Amino acid sequence: MTSTPADLAPYDALLLLSFGGPEGPDDVMPFLENVTRGRGIPRERLADVAEHYLHFGGRSPINDQNRALLAALSTELGSRGVDLPLYWGNRNWDPYLTDTLREAHEAGARRVLAVITSAYSSYSGCRQYREDVAASVIALAAEGRAVEVDKVRHYFNTPGFVGANADGVVAAYGRLEPGLREGARLVFVTHSVPDVMEEASGPAGGAYSEQHRQACAAVAEEAGRALGTTPAWDLVYCSRSGPPTQPWLEPDVNDHLRALHAQGVPAVVVSPVGFVSDHMEVVFDIDTEAEETAREIGLPFQRAATVGTAPAFVAQLVDLMAERAEVARGGQPGQPALGPWGPSHSVCPVGCCRNTRAEKPAACGEDWQQPVLAGGTTGAAGGRDAVLG
């Protein structure tokens, strides 16, 4: 484990940036309208998804999981002597990002380091958050507030993320009947995305599924060390939406379980490697639907834990913050990464995870420019202290 300087200079605040979710039945439709604004999701799909949330009392698990992650991060930061304020802001629900950044600015924050609750490159998992940050920073500049936001690199191939997933897989194998363990297939599941989003993901396209395959291979290999042999694995998808005419990544997890059963696979361990905690997709699409499919066809099924607040994952996120601060100071920190691609970029290249629908400014990228403050000065480092006194 790296030692973290108590000071994450030049940053003066930290941010957990997430998706947000409804907290009760009355929030469900307004939340879904926020999520799907301009995204071309059919109404029937919205009604279906509203049902998933209502099935759980209209409350998404995601906010409480983020609260737990914030608490775990605070403890880890505190144990390393870091006492920067840690904020939480969402794309689709309260606390909304702009309000959070305004509050941070009010309390004195000028350079904020963000961690996003998504491990992989894609428009939905990365650039859309960067667009949200840009929109918030621009809105605050119009109020005369200068805030700069950077993000940590993608963590799909970091030892802490891979290790925590591997621990979950090993524990799930341990819950299968002993006679079933050896032949049990390891089925990794992530969020499906439209083929066009997959093709635009990362700097050169195709990064979404490739990063997943690299993470899956690393998790399987690490789990294999504890299990005695590396399990055979597949990567499959859940939560397809959009019109049926639009191609999305396949196979769907339910179809895949049927196919495995037909091939004679005796059992499955399902690892939701695409999700950092037990989101609605995990508790509904996997624990409810896919589990039911497995039960229907008589396929023994164990679901591996998501990384959640696993200590190795939490420590990894704090390591990434320390690394990113060193990069911002002009240093060259070690950047541990498993698999062929090595460490992901800290600043997104131009065109990375391109928005295929519209061109919007995106923060944390090579082509991002801090907006001009109301009053005529830029918010860029150097000028801002003079402006704001």
Ligand SMILES: CC1=C(CCC(=O)O)c2cc3nc(cc4[nH]c(cc5[nH]c(cc1n2)c(C)c5CCC(=O)O)c(CCC(=O)O)c4C)C(CCC(=O)O)=C3C
């Ligand atoms: C790649 C990806 C992640 C990243 C993985 C990550 O960040 O972990 C992610 C996260 C999440 N997605 C979430 C919820 C929703 N996503 C939707 C719609 C969509 N997601 C997409 C992709 C992704 N989504 C796409 C391509 C669409 C179609 C519309 C569009 O092109 O934008 C819809 C609309 C209804 C529907 O279509 O299903 C909902 C309600 C929640 C909250 C869950 C909770 O409440 O616990 C979370 C964390």
Ligand SMILES: [Fe+2]
């Ligand atoms: Fe989603």
